[in-house]
Amino acid sequence: MTSALNIVVGVTGGIAAYKAVGVVRLLVRAGHRVQVIATEHALNFVGAPTWEAISRQPLATDLYTDVSEVRHVALGQRADLVIIAPATANTLAKLAAGIADDLLGNTVLATRAPVLVAPAMHTEMWQNPATVANVATLRERGIHIVGPESGQLTGTDSGPGRMSEPEDIVDAGLGLVPDAAGDLRGRRILITAGGTREPLDPVRYLGNRSSGKQGIALATAAHLRGADVELITASIDETLPNHVPSHGVQTAAELQRAVHTSLPAADIVIMAAAVADYRPVQVSETKIKKEERGDTLTLELEKNPDILAGLVPLARPEQIIVGFAAETSRDREHLLELGRAKLARKGCDFLCLNAVGWNDGFGADRNTVIILDATGTIVGEASGSKREVADAILTAITAG
Template identity: 50%
Template sequence: MEKPRVVLGVAGGIAAYKACELLRRLTESGHDVTVVPTASALRFVGADTWSALSGHPVSTEVWEDVHEVPHVRIGKAADLVVVAPATADLLARASHGLADDLLTNTLLTARCPVVFAPAMHTEMWEHPATRENVAALRRRGAVVVEPAVGRLTGVDTGKGRLPDPGEIFEVCRAALARGAQSPDLARRHVVVSAGGTREPLDPVRFLGNRSSGRQGFALARTAVARGARVTLIEANTGMTDPAGADVVHVGTALELRDAALKAAADADAVVMAAAVADFRPAAYAQGKIKKRDGVEPEPLALVRNPDILAALAAERPAPGQVVVGFAAETDDVLANGRAKLRRKGCDLLVVNEVGAHKTFGAAENEAVVLAADGGETPVPYGPKEALADTVWDLVVERLVTP
């Protein structure tokens, strides 16, 4: 089979060195990658490095090899163009259709999915000019992932850091899988919860569950690749934040409830994939609970946690909001799922069978998506990203046209 052809554009920012890791992941996973750096990018990483890692010669000029018309050929032949890092200057030139170097020419001729991974100082990212340029690119169908929050150059910290290259790679994979399909979640805000809550007993112990958060992360990544603005509420996963998602870290069910209700205020869709504890200890021991010889421990008193999914489905602060829940069942899977769908009042419920060696922590999943209108959509065993895309397909069908 012919290798997917990827153009990796690199703009002139200090984060250009991180694109080497993205290039390595792309080439090692079977993609044919052509690197197109800007002239300023070569001040950070030289052409020899890009050539050695990609196996292709590197050029920044439209005047080199003019008999091959590279500024047209490279873009037209690509299956995906990803620009990482995308500086404020590059975003401005791309949004205005300028073609003053090989990379911007390539962007104008590309008829494939285009992904921008911005990296710049916080003030530059938040400037109205940059925000307008990003909005213009998104309106035209490009995926512009939100930058990460963290250490920038010098002593500065804030939003503007290039997302982890491994996570940018996942966005690229999802965009390639969708091919020519339009980013149907563009200009939509979606909220996803992932992981499992932990309810503390004492300073060293907690009540928890086996949820790894992988399904929630797959939902977040695929939503980013489909153009959405994503808020991910993450509970105790230990995984790297997905590229392009605004991540809120929580620990307990009460913290997750507060974060979900806040994020849902302007969301078009809320997908509650996290495993939320039904109960929490009635009392928290300030010191470690000690074991005493010959003395049995006191029974553990529990109190019920609030039903977050039911509250979200009942309140729906944003008009036309679509609410999706998850039901992990061990027996009578569909019967229990249908009862839960009626009880919770959500639009869709993803029902799957779980156990010590099923679903939790695995890269694959199998489920049935139940709909409030009576529909049932089975999703065969396969990657969790496939289930995520099915969920978003069903959500898109139910979204109100903006």
């Protein structure tokens, strides 16, 4: 069961408040109890019904509500973590000065929990000497800062001041709390990511467009939910998480050997890597010269081993084997038909099915998946950032 934290998310009056919805959603999906405190100005950007629907809790705004319960102190006392996103320049100044003229300010003063602040403002405001001094003061007092990033701001402005992405804020926040997430505590999860490459010669290879983003998102999400994660990467375009042990491979055969070596210790295996179906029969020891081969080049290919199907008979009954199926399809029903046929061939416990195309799936920051169990029944669906999809997949495959 989830070891839920009491988390306060403070939202202040900036346009980036819309991104804080994603922060709350990720925390709730991870099984935590989230109390949103919105300032008066924050509600000009995102209304109370949204916060209550996403957090599944009544919104806290007023300093003088539930005075008999000393709520202005109790929220901070009960909190295991406080996240403020976005934190405007005004908010940073008030925090640095210890001003508590609203419920959020009182909560921060009353808490002994870690406090994480995600600034968001125009570049000029972020670089103003007053803001620089306030941030330095907060850091000296043990307040943690995430971001801001450099990017598109309100209007046509661009530069430092963009609030960090929800996934990064959540990762930074939960990283401040020992044993923050517990629903996967004690589980050992092996995850593969990226695309395999089959060499043609010392220069060229057969590959695919997988970036590894979804597999890396799965590894990060599982780690933050308490799992002991091992990540095996083929070719990837993403930075590896420094908190997850990982090692790299190139070819399908190398990936197969690595997975078989790590299989006995795993409780769950998630095969998110895109594995080449074929490899060249012969690999040239020297660079293939077009001057020597002429206007056409014929390659003879042979099948690679089916790593996912080969794992199933090796797995213990209690192990969970999860496959991925990236398919081009006409529509949803056709996609499900392809997924169920693949599930029958592979024999795995779950299959994460998604449609891909020239501009969808591989390399994108967002994903849409349908999760099938061993019978072909839909047990979960998710659409959003790859981190949001990762959490939904982990929840679906461990629900039983």
